[in-house]
Amino acid sequence: xxxxxxxxxxxxxxxxxxxxxxxxxxxxxxxxxxxxxxxxxxxxxxxxxxxxxxxxxxxxxxxxxxxxxxxxxxxxxxxxxxxxxxxxxxxxxxxxxxxxxxxxxxxxxxxxxxxxxxxxxxxxxx
Numbered sequence: 001x002x003x004x005x006x007x008x009x010x011x012x013x014x015x016x017x018x019x020x021x022x023x024x025x026x027x028x029x030x031x032x033x034x035x036x037x038x039x040x041x042x043x044x045x046x047x048x049x050x051x052x053x054x055x056x057x058x059x060x061x062x063x064x065x066x067x068x069x070x071x072x073x074x075x076x077x078x079x080x081x082x083x084x085x086x087x088x089x090x091x092x093x094x095x096x097x098x099x100x101x102x103x104x105x106x107x108x109x110x111x112x113x114x115x116x117x118x119x120x121x122x123x124x125x126x
Contacts, residue, residue, distance in 0.1 A: 015073050019066045027064030029055060050104040057097040064090045 033055020041047040067087045074080050 011072050015069050019069050022062050022066035022069065026059045026066065028059075029062060030059035033059060043088055044110065050101060053101045053104065054098050057094055060097065064094060079124045 033052055036055065037048055037052040045051070065085065067083055068089060071080065071087075072084050074083055098109055
């Protein structure tokens with residue numbers, strides 16, 4: 001049973017480090033995207049919303065990955081509920097940002113039948 005305890009400690013340490021790395025990268029991507037958005041705003045870049053949304057989506061993906069990893073090491077039901085709520089919120093934000101990116105790529109006009117949660121006419125194409 002001693003080897004089981006060592007493996008559990010090793011897993012906990014590896015996951016803790018991975019969580020920190022993913023959180024750091026996610027925050028760094030969001031900060032860099034925000035700074036790029038400021039520069040694009042000053043330069044009156046018409047792609048500002050698309051660039052900013054893309055960067056925010058990527059940063060949120062890293063942060064979502066860290067939360068998923070966090071589920072590996074939680075021990076209590078209350079912690080699981082908290083992590084699940086955070087994952088749901090970040091997934092919803094990511095979904096909405098991806099929807100906005102799709103709208104921006106179609107010249108800022110939402111497709112006639114597109115709405116958050118409803119696939120557009122090209123959803124099956126690929």
